[in-house]
Amino acid sequence: MTGATEARIAAVLDRIGRHDGVLNCFTTILSGQALAAARAQDARDAAGEPALPLAGVPFAVKNLFDVEGVTTLAGSKILADQPPAATDAFVVRQLRRAGGILVGCLNMDEFAYGFSTENAHHGRTRNPHDPERMAGGSSGGSAAAVAAGLVPLALGSDTNGSIRVPASLCGVFGLKPTYGRLSRAGAYPFVSSFDHVGPFARTVRELALAYDCMQGDDPHDPVQCTRPIEPTVFGADARPPRVARLRGWFDRGSPEARAAVDRVAEALGGAGDLDLPETDRARSAAFCISASEGGALHLPRLSLRAMEYDPATRERLLAGALLPAAVLVQAQRFRSWYRRQVLTAFEQYDVLLAPATPCMAPRFDDPTILLDDAPVPARANLGLFAQPISFIGLPVVTVPVCEVGALPIGVQLITRPFAEALGLQLAERLEAVGVAGCQALDYV
Amino acid sequence: MSEESRRFALEAAAMLGVRIEPSLLDGVAANLDLLRSHAARVMAFGLAPDVEIAPVFASEPHPTTTAPGRPG
Numbered sequence: 001m002t003g004a005t006e007a008r009i010a011a012v013l014d015r016i017g018r019h020d021g022v023l024n025c026f027t028t029i030l031s032g033q034a035l036a037a038a039r040a041q042d043a044r045d046a047a048g049e050p051a052l053p054l055a056g057v058p059f060a061v062k063n064l065f066d067v068e069g070v071t072t073l074a075g076s077k078i079l080a081d082q083p084p085a086a087t088d089a090f091v092v093r094q095l096r097r098a099g100g101i102l103v104g105c106l107n108m109d110e111f112a113y114g115f116s117t118e119n120a121h122h123g124r125t126r127n128p129h130d131p132e133r134m135a136g137g138s139s140g141g142s143a144a145a146v147a148a149g150l151v152p153l154a155l156g157s158d159t160n161g162s163i164r165v166p167a168s169l170c171g172v173f174g175l176k177p178t179y180g181r182l183s184r185a186g187a188y189p190f191v192s193s194f195d196h197v198g199p200f201a202r203t204v205r206e207l208a209l210a211y212d213c214m215q216g217d218d219p220h221d222p223v224q225c226t227r228p229i230e231p232t233v234f235g236a237d238a239r240p241p242r243v244a245r246l247r248g249w250f251d252r253g254s255p256e257a258r259a260a261v262d263r264v265a266e267a268l269g270g271a272g273d274l275d276l277p278e279t280d281r282a283r284s285a286a287f288c289i290s291a292s293e294g295g296a297l298h299l300p301r302l303s304l305r306a307m308e309y310d311p312a313t314r315e316r317l318l319a320g321a322l323l324p325a326a327v328l329v330q331a332q333r334f335r336s337w338y339r340r341q342v343l344t345a346f347e348q349y350d351v352l353l354a355p356a357t358p359c360m361a362p363r364f365d366d367p368t369i370l371l372d373d374a375p376v377p378a379r380a381n382l383g384l385f386a387q388p389i390s391f392i393g394l395p396v397v398t399v400p401v402c403e404v405g406a407l408p409i410g411v412q413l414i415t416r417p418f419a420e421a422l423g424l425q426l427a428e429r430l431e432a433v434g435v436a437g438c439q440a441l442d443y444v
Numbered sequence: 445m446s447e448e449s450r451r452f453a454l455e456a457a458a459m460l461g462v463r464i465e466p467s468l469l470d471g472v473a474a475n476l477d478l479l480r481s482h483a484a485r486v487m488a489f490g491l492a493p494d495v496e497i498a499p500v501f502a503s504e505p506h507p508t509t510t511a512p513g514r515p516g
Contacts, residue, residue: 180499223499281489284482291479303462315471318464319479322456322472327483332497334489 003042005056009034009101012058016103016150019443022131024123025145027063028070028105034058037101052099053213059153062139063105064112065089065197066186074188075110075138077121078301078308089186090221091155091197091214098213103151106141110310112157112190113294113317114138115165115382116367120310124364127170128441129407133361136166136382139200143170146200148443153201153210157187159194160290161356161386164398164412167200168356169382171400171408172438173207173427174200178417179393180225182211183218191293192223193332194286194390202438204428207397208232211420225418232421234428241426244274244345246354246414249283250385252372253358256409260401261353264411267435268426271353274345282338282388285331289391291320292328312379339392346416351426354385356398356410389414397423399436408439449473449480 002010013031020026041056061067064074066085073079088096096102107125109117117125117140125140127133128148135144139156143166146154156163158176167174175198182197189195199210215229245265251258265271276282295302298309299321306314345352359369362378369378389396394414402408415423430436450473457464464472 278489281485284485287482288479288486291475299460299462303460306465306468315468316475318457318468318472319453319475321460321462322453322476323479323483327486329497330489330491331486333491333495334486336498337491337495 003039003045005041005045005101006035006038008056009038009058009103012103012151015443019148019150022126023128023144023148024125025106025141025148025150026060026104027073027107027122027141030070030102030104034101034103041099041101053209054095055099057100057153058103058151059095059100059155060104060106060142060145060151061092061102061155062108062142062157064108064157064188065092065155067092067102067105070105072188074112075108075119075122076309078305085186087186090183090218092186094214094216095210100153106139106145106154108141109138110313111188111294111298112138112159112162113313114379115161116379117141117166118312120312127361128443129171129361129439132365133363133407134169134367134378136169136357136361138162140166142200143167143172143174146170146172146202147438148441149202150443153199153206155197155199157190158196158198158390159190160286160390161383163196163198163200164356164386164396164410165382167398167400168408168410169361171402172200172202173204173400174198174398174410175207175211175420175424176390176396177211177420178395180223181227181395181418181420182214183216183221183224185218185220189297191290193289193293196390204424204431205234208234208424211424227418230421232424234425240269241350242348243268243271244349244352245271246276246352247273248275249279249388250354253355253385254360254370256360257355257358260409260411261355263401263435264353264399264430267430267433268351272349274349274352276345276388277341278338279388281334282391283384285334285338286387286391288323288327288331289335291316292323295320295323335391342392342394343416350415350422352414354389354412354414356386356412357382358384360407360409385412393417395420395423397427399427399430400438401436402439446473446477449476452476
């Protein structure tokens, strides 16, 4: 007789089989091991063992996370000849220990260097709200799989916006924790100075539960901070938050982006205005550090096998590797300065609001967006409002805001370092009053 | 892409001991043009000499790491 968890996982695999041909979220589907894990869960239930926090919850991971027995591709072709991973990435292991059942690995921009998940090797991931539109990237497979309801939970990474951009375009909740909060061990790096890992989910409670399960001390990530596990507590603090809306640089997007921030600000009781200094320079510094660190990481392979890289990636990485060291040093020093300026904002405010993307999902056949009312290439500019924040490692919960019948767009709830719980609490408040939330789509 | 960036790409690649595939040179130079504008904006900012590269937040690095000063 089929147990409840096995039936649930079989239904998930069936749904993936029916819809992933169009959406192209998955690069690997782990049917056999997922069904085996489900049967093991059913056996634990039958034996009356205590329930684990994620017991039987299906999840999937961006294919830059090590999964035992699977070759880690990081969106590339060039890594396909590498041996399978010997162990799970730390956060994958944590989710499995909590009872989660891994069903597969997800598409992404090659080596996480992009905002659109248009991958020359593995194809483009399509937005479940409209398959003719971009899912965003680089964790586009993760966001799209959650938005379509193929899985309730997925993991991604965020270096310059790669959780927040696809969460915005696909209309799901996403969490980019504080830099150093979650271990990145076993996640293929891109820009170590900025790399973060985090979850996507359809509800704030599920997002928080995944985050809580992934916390924990790991000696294998040298930049992880030592902090105790701090489970997210909801409903503990009903004080009205002190809210600021980021202006200037963050006002350059579409009217829909500004309107989404307006709705969130109003639901949180109103917001002051704040113009962060030198944000254009912060974006430039993030751009230079990303190019330089990413280029340096790939230079040995690029010098031998450049033509096996995605055309959208290889020339940018090569150029970045050639950037003079003085630029990298100045950009990193500027980062220290900028961080100090922005942190003073939290003496006055609890949360800062900004659009996650300048616009809703662009069409594949018209890959431009309006910025300052002028058309610019979408792929290069979708992360414009995300980059300055990950540059200094602040935690961000991205909440999906959507008018009925319209495409979604995300708003960033930015809090002080290590205040993920506050961001999640505010996100839940927005979800409860109907300002933020995932739409039910017809992928059943 | 600028001729200046093409020349720079070839010289910098030679310094690093790598070869740029000729068919990629124009694309690399075009990306260098873009990087040049971002780099100029970064380099133009005056920073006091005591602004140091530091871990992002002042929480302790992991006790087992040997890289406490690793740029955050």
